[in-house]
Amino acid sequence: MMEAAGRLGLDGMLVAPENAAEAALAGTVAVLAPTHLNEAVAVLAGTAPVPALPAPASAGGDAVHPDMADVRGQLRARRAVEIAAAGGHNLLMVGPPGSGKTMLARRLPGLLPAPTPGEALEITRIASAAGELAADAGLLGRPFRAPHHSASVAALVGNARLRPGEVTMAHRGVLFLDELPEFNRQSLEALRMPLEDGEVRISRAAGSVLLPARFQLIAAMNPCPCGLYGDPDRECGCAPQRLAAYRARISGPLLDRFDLQVDVPRVEAHGAGGEPTTAVALRVGLARQLLAERRPALGDEAEALLRQAADRRFLSGRGVDRAQRVAQTIAALSGETEVAPDHLAEALSYRAGSLG
Amino acid sequence: MTVLCRRRPGYPGRLLELHDPPAELHLCGEHLELLAWERPVVAIVGSRRAGDAGLGMARQLARGAAAAGALVVSGLALGVDAAAHEGALAAGAPTLAVLGCGPDVAYPRTNRGLYARILAAGLIVSEYPPGTEPAPWRFPARNRLIAALADAVVVVEAKVRSGALITADHALDLGRDVLAVPGWPAFSGAGGTNALLKAGAGLIESVEDLNGWLGLEAPAPGSADGDPVLAALRDQPGYPDELSARLRLSPAELSAALARLELGGEICRDGHGRWMPGSAARAR
Numbered sequence: 198m199m200e201a202a203g204r205l206g207l208d209g210m211l212v213a214p215e216n217a218a219e220a221a222l223a224g225t226v227a228v229l230a231p232t233h234l235n236e237a238v239a240v241l242a243g244t245a246p247v248p249a250l251p252a253p254a255s256a257g258g259d260a261v262h263p264d265m266a267d268v269r270g271q272l273r274a275r276r277a278v279e280i281a282a283a284g285g286h287n288l289l290m291v292g293p294p295g296s297g298k299t300m301l302a303r304r305l306p307g308l309l310p311a312p313t314p315g316e317a318l319e320i321t322r323i324a325s326a327a328g329e330l331a332a333d334a335g336l337l338g339r340p341f342r343a344p345h346h347s348a349s350v351a352a353l354v355g356n357a358r359l360r361p362g363e364v365t366m367a368h369r370g371v372l373f374l375d376e377l378p379e380f381n382r383q384s385l386e387a388l389r390m391p392l393e394d395g396e397v398r399i400s401r402a403a404g405s406v407l408l409p410a411r412f413q414l415i416a417a418m419n420p421c422p423c424g425l426y427g428d429p430d431r432e433c434g435c436a437p438q439r440l441a442a443y444r445a446r447i448s449g450p451l452l453d454r455f456d457l458q459v460d461v462p463r464v465e466a467h468g469a470g471g472e473p474t475t476a477v478a479l480r481v482g483l484a485r486q487l488l489a490e491r492r493p494a495l496g497d498e499a500e501a502l503l504r505q506a507a508d509r510r511f512l513s514g515r516g517v518d519r520a521q522r523v524a525q526t527i528a529a530l531s532g533e534t535e536v537a538p539d540h541l542a543e544a545l546s547y548r549a550g551s552l553g
Numbered sequence: 554m555t556v557l558c559r560r561r562p563g564y565p566g567r568l569l570e571l572h573d574p575p576a577e578l579h580l581c582g583e584h585l586e587l588l589a590w591e592r593p594v595v596a597i598v599g600s601r602r603a604g605d606a607g608l609g610m611a612r613q614l615a616r617g618a619a620a621a622g623a624l625v626v627s628g629l630a631l632g633v634d635a636a637a638h639e640g641a642l643a644a645g646a647p648t649l650a651v652l653g654c655g656p657d658v659a660y661p662r663t664n665r666g667l668y669a670r671i672l673a674a675g676l677i678v679s680e681y682p683p684g685t686e687p688a689p690w691r692f693p694a695r696n697r698l699i700a701a702l703a704d705a706v707v708v709v710e711a712k713v714r715s716g717a718l719i720t721a722d723h724a725l726d727l728g729r730d731v732l733a734v735p736g737w738p739a740f741s742g743a744g745g746t747n748a749l750l751k752a753g754a755g756l757i758e759s760v761e762d763l764n765g766w767l768g769l770e771a772p773a774p775g776s777a778d779g780d781p782v783l784a785a786l787r788d789q790p791g792y793p794d795e796l797s798a799r800l801r802l803s804p805a806e807l808s809a810a811l812a813r814l815e816l817g818g819e820i821c822r823d824g825h826g827r828w829m830p831g832s833a834a835r836a837r
Contacts, residue, residue, distance in 0.1 A: 273793040276804040292826070420825060437602050437631045441663070460826025462792050506816055527805070542809035545816065 262307030262341075263300075266473040270464040271297055277459035277547055279477050282308035283484035284526030287392070287414040287454055289377070289549055292461030294424045298417035299343075301461070302373045305415060306341045307474045308481045309370075316369045319409060323368055327361050340370035342412075346379035354387045355399045355408055362399075364391045367412035377416040378446040385451050388414070392454045414454070417461075418447070456519045458549035484529040493528040495521065499541040506545055520544045554657065554683060555580040563588070570727055571701050575680035581656040582676040587649050590624040593767040594649075596703035596724075597625055597640075598696075598717040599633030600710040600742050604823040606790070607710035607742060608636040609831040610734055614707060615640025615648075617760025621769035624649060626702050628695060629671070633709050633717070635664055638671055647675040651702065653695035655685035678702075696720040705730035705766055707757055711745030718745050721754070732757045732766060737790070782810040783819055783830065790829030 268275060274290065278301050281288040288305075290298040312320060317336040324330040324337055344353060344363045355362035363372060374380060391397040395411035422443045425433040435443070487493075495503070503524075507517050521536075524544035528536045557564045557578040565588045568574045595618050597611055615625045615637040625641035627634040629650040641648035650671050654660050656679040659668040671677060680698065681691065696716055700706055700723035708731070711717035721731045732755040736743020750756055757763050764770070785791070785800055797807045811828060814820040822828050 270794055272797055272804040273808060276808070433602075438661075438663070440602075460793075460822075462826045464792075464794065502816075509816060511816060531805075539806070539809040542812040542816075543805050544812075546808040546812035 262474065263303050264307070264474045265304050265471055265477050268297060268300055268304065268471050270471075271301065271461060272471070274301055274459050274461045275471055275477075277457050278302075278305055279308065279481060280523065280526050280530065280547070281305065281413070281415070281457055282477075283481045283530050284456070284488065284523060285413055286456035286523060286526065288416070289452075289455040289458040290415070290417045290461045291420055291458065292417070293419060293463050296461045296463040298461050299373075299375055302343075302371070302375075302415045302417060303341065304474065305413075306339045306371050308478045309339055310478075310482050310485060312339055312369055320369050323361055323365055323409070327366060329366075340367050341373065342367040342370065343373040343375060346374070346376045348380070348384060350381075350384050350387050353384050354391065354397050354410075361408055362397065362410075364388065364397050364410035364412060365408045368409045370412060372412040372414050374414070374416040377418040378443050382446060382448075385446075386448070389450060389454070416455070452549050453513065453515050455549040456523050457547040459547055480530055483532070484526065487529040487532070487534075488526065491534070492522075492525045493534050493536050495524070495536045495541070496538070498538040499524065499536045502538050502541050502545075511545065512548060516548055520548055523547060555585065557588075565589070565702065568698065568701050571697060573697075574701075575698070577680065577682070579656045579679050579682055580676060582672050584647055584674075584676050587624060587647055587676045588678075592622045592624070593618075593705070593769060594624045594626055594703045595763070595767060596699045596706040596720065597627050597633065597637035597709060598699065598706065598711075598720050599708055599746075600712065600715060600717065601630050601632040601634075603632045603636070603710040603742060604825075605821050606823045606827075606829050606831055607633060607734075609821045611636035611709045612640035612643070613831060614709065614734075614757065614760055614763050616644045618763050618767060618769065619644040619646035619648070621760075621764050621767075623764075623767055623769060626651065626699055628653070628692070628699055628716075629660075629664055629668065629677075630692075630716075631661055631663060635667055637709075638667055638675075642670055642674060649676045649678060649702065651695055651698045652677060652679040653681075653691035654687035655679060655681050655683045657683045658685065658687065660687045692716055693719050697723040700724040700729060701727055703729055705732055705755075707732040707734070707763060708746050708749055708754075709734045710736065710742040712741050713744040713748060715745050718749070721749055730755060730766060732763065734758070780810070780814065780819075782807065783814055786814075786820055786828055787830050790827055792827050796828070 265275065277288060280286065282305055290301065292298050320337045320340060321330065342363050348363065351362065353363050355365055391410035392414060395409070396407045397410040398405050398407055421433055421435045421440050423433055423435050503517060503521060506512050506520065512520055520541065524536045524541040527540040527543050533540070557580065559574055559576050563585065564578065597615050599607060599611060603611070611633045619625050619641040624647065625637055626649045627637040629635065629638065629652060638648045638650060648671055652658070652660070656677045659665045668677070678698070693716060696719045700720050703724070706721055706724040706729055708717045708721055724731050731749060733746040733749040734757050735750055736746055738747065755766055781800055782796065785796060791799065793804065793807055793811065797804055800807065802810070811820065819830065820828055821831050
């Protein structure tokens with residue numbers, strides 16, 4: 198509303214004192230927060246001075262995210278998370294319970310650069326509209342949303358009363374879906390439009406509205422319903438048909454939206470702690486800058502390797518495109534301006550679709 | 554559909570070595586000559602729930618043996634059985650499936666496509682009349698036919714108690730060769746095969762091993778020698794992180810190497826993210 202007031206060229210806005218701080222975040226027009234009706238009349242009549250605009254609270258990005266240093270071992274999965282952060286790629290992690298999938302996902306927002314002031318404002322505005330903004334919160338950092346798999350379609354994409362769904366709440370941040378196959382199929386299918394367009398259409402009795410939903414999707418799943426498939430120590434009790442049905446719940450088109458897929462096997466708990474978030478975020482930030490300036494071009498050898506992978510049906514048509522984009526991110530992470538064959542080969546190792 | 558009666562011409566002599574040969578043999582498919590196959594016949598059996606590695610091995614063995622002239626026999630079950638049939642068909646060779654239901658009943662449903670391909674290029678055999686529904690007790694009985702029809706039985710991935718071991722027992726009783734693919738001890742799918750090996754079964758690690766047992770000549774396929782990652786995996790399968798440490802490669806370098814080898818069909822991954830030599834069965 199404050200932004201609209203700014204666009205209309207209004208002088209100021211009267212708001213209740215409780216909302217004054219939030220309204221001021223928009224930084225558009227003067228915020229008048231009279232504590233009493235008489236005060237409001239006095240201001241409007243020009244008999245009292247316009248109160249000074251309170252200083253806006255600090256910009257976003259100060260949210261505290263857990264640190265990558267806490268993740269022991271899981272070198273390949275950490276690498277996948279780093280690539281996902283650098284390229285804004287959607288990531289699917291497959292591994293047994295307790296292997297650290299959720300831990301890794303929660304650390305991804307911390308690797309992303311702080312939102313620009315415009316992005317922070319969008320994030321804050323959405324939280325405000327949903328009534329989830331604390332009274333004394335400043336501009337918010339990137340959201341991390343982790344809806345439970347029992348979430349309804351309406352809870353995920355928003356409902357007719359314009360309550361934003363999780364896809365909108367995750368705008369400019371991360372939407373984490375743990376136990377992906379346990380989500381109901383309609384909910385998963387409903388994710389396809391926002392994943393494609395960065396916005397979501399909510400239909401109401403009188404027409405429909407578009408809400409922003411530009412999020413990065415991170416999903417996790419067990420290798421089978423009981424989670425023990427392939428476990429070296431314990432027995433998986435899932436019947437083959439049940440296993441197939443479990444995997445079939447993730448439709449091809451949805452699987453196709455994941456740029457990266459990585460196994461997260463269970464490892465010994467005493468593996469070494471890894472690099473801290475600050476170190477990884479530095480590489481991510483540099484890669485993002487490089488990618489924003491110019492996406493690395495595919496070298497001839499890399500091009501040949503990509504064609505070879507496509508010919509051997511390693512990749513679907515969409516997969517070719519995705520492997521190329523992931524390879525560009527990998528090249529950018531090593532500061533290269535051209536995609537080398539090794540970058541492409543590494544990208545191929547994370548291709549989605551082979552669920553064991 | 555064809556019916557063959559015991560003590561009538563055309564009834565496979567091998568089945569008469571059983572103490573309870575079926576009175577009738579019901580067949581679907583045109584290629585009756587497969588019952589009188591003169592070159593080696595190999596049964597490839599194993600777990601219905603084998604991992605990618607087991608499936609890849611079954612497929613490779615079947616393909617290699619079939620290409621060298623063997624007839625591959627199995628039970629059209631999910632997992633190893635299906636991979637074995639697939640492998641033989643992939644070599645452009647026929648294959649013979651012995652069912653535990655009527656020969657016209659394409660069970661399990663998942664294997665309907667495979668059933669149709671075997672019907673066209675091979676032969677479907679059963680001791681049960683057409684229309685007989687599958688029942689749990691019919692499958693162990695079916696296994697004795699698989700053993701009897703073969704010169705050698707290869708078990709690829711089997712738990713300690715499994716149908717594949719019943720087939721192996723029958724094979725022993727009949728004096729057929731029993732062969733097994735070894736597995737990692739902690740892996741339950743290796744319990745049955747490793748027990749067979751301890752009891753003296755022939756150890757099969759490759760198509761060359763199998764063709765050696767069967768007395769078949771096979772052209773040795775070229776391989777990417779000298780690749781340290783492939784050599785390490787041949788030494789011992791492993792998870793990427795473990796391999797990174799063993800080979801002193803960064804996760805990025807290792808991932809690139811794994812993808813190249815996988816693309817070349819040299820290595821595959823099990824359902825748990827562990828890599829090993831062999832190519833995965835692509836067809837489901």
